[in-house]
Amino acid sequence: MPVATVWVVAEITESGPSSVTQELLSKARSIATNVAAITWGPDTASHAAALGEYGATKVYDVGDVGETLPGVPVAGAIAALIEGGDTPDALLVPASYDGRDVAGRLSAKLDRPVLTNVVGLSENGGLSSEHTLFGGTVAATAHFTGEGPQIFVVRAKSFTAEPGGGGAAEVVSAPAPAAGATGTATVTARHVEERTGPKLDEAAVIVSGGRGLGSADKYEMIEELARLLHGAAGASRAIVDAGWVPYARQVGQTGKTVKPNLYVACGISGATQHLVGMKGSKNIVAINKDQDAPIFSVADLGIVGNVHDVLPALIEALKNR
């Protein structure tokens, strides 16, 4: 059975549909006849054009969920549509904070399984998903064996975002049903960490630092080099857990997957959980004082050296250009 209808859980940021939303819509367009987006927020209608451009012909508008965490109302709205007889063959959900909440809630509500950490999807009569295991050293293909709708939670950067030139999507109201006790988690304040330069998952150049920097203040070298290369600053989990930098900077299995044109790893050993998040980068430069560090096995250019020598010299050279 070919795939007729795919719904994409669409997250909206201040600049419109998030990049992973664009990626999922682009993919959905290539595997299904009908693509719809499910979205929420105070002004959903204003994104109908952007969602349509990436392939949605319909937008289910959950409406403004206010300060409620979106997982419960969005899953509730989707379940209500499905119980009302409007059922997709598959749902693509971003592997984001709220996306994972939506997928988990929906799975339990509908009693349907989920396939998560999807990095590829193919259509061959049905849908099969690709997953990477054990730090990206093993690839597995999986599929659902029971009744749909099939819920796939997809990692960012798995597909390329390509506008398809579609017109504005038709907006259909899909309000969330009353949730009772489950929907009582509310946001009381939001804190946005300052960021200059491009976003980590959109940057063409990423300079990342790890424990080899020695101390939190040395991360300034990473930020300065990133600035000089018009890139973003990233990090290994070791220094995120140590509190040197916010989690939003973390690259890897439990952080972001990035695929920039250039990734510069400074004082990062190259644990499989880090590699899985960055080895799709086009070009990789690594600086590490240990010539046996696993990061060198993926580097196009590896410098065996001390970050405290190489980075200041590199920054100096770039400043003098």
Add this chain to the structure above:
Amino acid sequence: MNVVVCVKQIPDPAAPSALDPTTHNLDRTGKLILDDSDAYGVEMGLQLASGEGDEVILVSMAPGGETSGLRTALAMGAARAILISDDSLAGSDALGTAKVLAAAIKRAEPDLVLTATESTDGYTGTIPAQIAELLGLPSITFAKKIAIDGSTVRVERQTEAGYDEVESPLPALVSVTAGVVEPRYPSFKGIMAAKSKPVDVVTVADIGLEAGQVGAAGARQEITDVSKVEARAGGEIVVDDGNGAARIVTFLEELKVI
């Protein structure tokens, strides 16, 4: 206050992992240990449930009556554990696992349920929300700080841009990230005490589920193919003798990054 902490006992992540060639299930034949990601929840639970009559109860699902990981968490200070162990659970998917954990958690009547955001070995990452939905609880995922204020839980929740302050009435489920709190090492006294702490070993039938809902029978998904990913080839290695930075500059020029 009763806090349930869901803990997973996993093969040592430092040892090479493998899938069973026929079932494609994760090989769990070796000794299992407490998932590092769960030590944060255990520590958080112990700090939140430190009053008179408060209790931290562990809930775990593992094959073969495995308790070695549970003993680690009991040694940290948890009061007791519920272990669901049943041959019919082999091959469970995330939803099946959530059903089992939810049914066991219900027996403990907790005020707060803590989980990791995802396990180290399977990392599907949907189980916290699935458990909360099955139990009819509100949930706050990705906590980097938790405080209890009367019958309200206040959480700093990680977001794409920074963090949100989120609150919810109890009972509730909260999933914690690494770094929510620094886990203690079990003391010698704790390790000795853990040996005699109660571990209630129950079957699928004991918690009121049917075998067809869980395990491979209930999973409704299968892995059809497993292959090795071709490794990315390494490139030029230069030992820095003062010219490392210059070599990088040339490389950046070649890429037209500068």
